[in-house]
Structures are given as structure tokens and as C-alpha cells.
Amino acid sequence: NAGVTQTPKFRVLKTGQSMTLLCAQDMNHEYMYWYRQDPGMGLRLIHYSVGEGTTAKGEVPDGYNVSRLKKQNFLLGLESAAPSQTSVYFCASSTREWPYEQYFGPGTRLTVT
């Protein structure tokens, strides 16, 4: 099993450009999450999904959109990138059983200039 994979690993965008980050998991997990990691801030939840076709906002959702068209995939979109979105983005997945142990992908490092 590959676990959780993320595409791409690195990306540089100019302000105002758009892009989509792809997360895929092969563990048949119901729940999926997008986090961002910034120096000294730990990880903060952007959006999450509890099943195919459902999404919900996390702690820092502004400027991002998500979609969960297939159970195994969770997409994170930036419609108009801003320098404040320079960060490392992590995707995670978990079963719907308590305590919702999460498995993380390797991350995408995004720089917005």
C-alpha cells in the first residue's frame, strides 16, 4: 500500500495564479483532511471531509476550496494565490472509528511570489 500520496511535491506560483493539490489514499478511509504547516505555528486544519461528496471548513479555510468527488481523493484548490499561502501543505486520512488515527502524506511545499 502506498498510504497517502500528494501531488506535486513542490510548486512555485506567482500571486494571482491558481492551482490544485491532489491527495490520494488507498486505505479506504472515510475521513480526509488538509492542513497547512507554518514555522512556529504547528499544523492548522484548512478543510476536511467525512465522506465522498461532503466537505467542511476547518480553522483556516479562507482562500481555499476543496472537493471530494471520489472516496480516495481529496483536492485542495487555490483560486488566486497570495504570498500568505506560502506554506507546506499536508493531507491526512483516517477511518471513521474513534480515535480517528490519522495517516499523513509527505507534504507539498508551495511558494507564492
Next chain:
Amino acid sequence: GNSVTQMEGPVTLSEEAFLTINCTYTATGYPSLFWYVQYPGEGLQLLLKATKADDKGSNKGFEATYRKETTSFHLEKGSVQVSDSAVYFCALSDRYGGSQGNLIFGKGTKLSVKP
């Protein structure tokens, strides 16, 4: 609301030294507690967990005990190795918090172990 506070880093130790990284939490419900580790350039890996008071999580020589009376979940290891150099995150998940399974993270503690 829920929150996690862990000791500021960085922490620098010599090989075979004893490690403690403090973590305290605030939660309104019945949280589960986790320690995740992030090696350089990688994603987070679950190191250990505890789901109820007085549980002890352990893995790879690391231990942490869920102390409800002190709202703490301190990470310990008796003898660290150079390969333990990483960033360690304490996190909680509140079963009845309303946002299924969302992890609340501390800011992370960077550990460097010198030979």
C-alpha cells in the same frame, strides 16, 4: 475551546541522555492524545497515542501517560539516539467536539541529538 501547549524548542541533547518534552492540554470533552514525529523533509508519523485517562502509550522506546488530573501528556525516552532528531508534535482529538477527528496540534518541539 480545545488547545495544546508544548514546551518551546529547540532541545539539544547528547546521545543516551534522558528526554522529556512537556505537553499540556485544554479540552471540553473526552480527548484522545497523540504524539506525532516529523523527520526532516517528511510528513508526520504517529509515534504513540492514549485514548483515556491513565493510559500509557509507548513505541520505539518513547512513552507518554495520559494524566487527566494534570491535563498532561509528557513524552519521555530514557536514552535518545541521533536518529531521534526530529520535530515532535503533541495533539488531541476530541470525540464529542463536533468536527470529526480533527487534530489540534501543539506548535512542535525540535529535538537535536548530538553524538
